[in-house]
Amino acid sequence: MPQAQKQQDAPASKDLVVFSILREAKCSDCGVEIWRGGLISMENGSPLCMECADLDHLVELTLGDVALTRRAKKHSGLWAVIVRFSRSRGHYERQGLVVVEDDLKGAEEECAADAGKREARREIDAVRRVQQDSKLTDAMSAKIRELFPGCSPAEARSIAAHTTVRGSGRVGRTEAGRSLDERAITAAAIAAIRHKHTRYDRLLMGGMERHEARAAIREDVDRVLERWQAPRR
Numbered sequence: 125m126p127q128a129q130k131q132q133d134a135p136a137s138k139d140l141v142v143f144s145i146l147r148e149a150k151c152s153d154c155g156v157e158i159w160r161g162g163l164i165s166m167e168n169g170s171p172l173c174m175e176c177a178d179l180d181h182l183v184e185l186t187l188g189d190v191a192l193t194r195r196a197k198k199h200s201g202l203w204a205v206i207v208r209f210s211r212s213r214g215h216y217e218r219q220g221l222v223v224v225e226d227d228l229k230g231a232e233e234e235c236a237a238d239a240g241k242r243e244a245r246r247e248i249d250a251v252r253r254v255q256q257d258s259k260l261t262d263a264m265s266a267k268i269r270e271l272f273p274g275c276s277p278a279e280a281r282s283i284a285a286h287t288t289v290r291g292s293g294r295v296g297r298t299e300a301g302r303s304l305d306e307r308a309i310t311a312a313a314i315a316a317i318r319h320k321h322t323r324y325d326r327l328l329m330g331g332m333e334r335h336e337a338r339a340a341i342r343e344d345v346d347r348v349l350e351r352w353q354a355p356r357r
């Protein structure tokens with residue numbers, strides 16, 4: 125099927141969309157290979173890996189539980205619809221969502237309130253697919269605190285855990301991240317600041333272009349970085 129026709133069939137709503145790919149692709153920015161079944165974002169007609177698209181802090185939530193899906197949308201500061209092209213049906217189909225991992229807590233609480241707690245727990249665990257290498261996380265967390273004394277221990281821990289998720293392709297899994305390279309850790313800290321301490325996710329959610337959104341929050345990022353770099357008082 126010609127590419128143009130596929131695009132035409134893509135969801136017409138203003139929801140952000142990421143694509144679960146049927147064929148291997150290469151990120152047009154960093155050049156990383158994305159496997160079949162992996163997620164990409166399309167920017168100006170070119171594929172971007174989730175990391176380059178600044179969407180790698182989002183986790184997959186597969187369709188199936190209507191209540192959980194609705195609640196995850198409500199609580200998540202940024203989310204995108206996952207679609208995959210169905211060759212047999214000739215159009216894109218919704219597969220699920222990607223949502224902010226931390227924001228799932230709100231959805232989790234609501235689900236726990238009206239479902240059995242254990243059942244809710246199981247659902248959340250099933251969608252998170254988070255496997256952490258705790259030793260690497262500990263080392264990285266300590267290194268973050270060394271470079272950024274002003275960053276709280278809890279947040280350092282959260283950045284370290286996020287960047288070291290196995291198989292995520294995030295900076296913590298790269299050679300530089302494993303050797304606790306200063307630049308790699310700074311990059312991880314900046315990514316976290318963008319998503320948690322600025323309007324970045326809201327701007328993306330509102331449809332702003334990534335480059336524009338980055339420019340709009342640059343000063344906010346610098347301000348937080350400066351605060352983190354200063355010794356804790």
Ligand SMILES: [Zn+2]
Binds near residue numbers: 151153154174176177
């Ligand atoms: Zn990339």
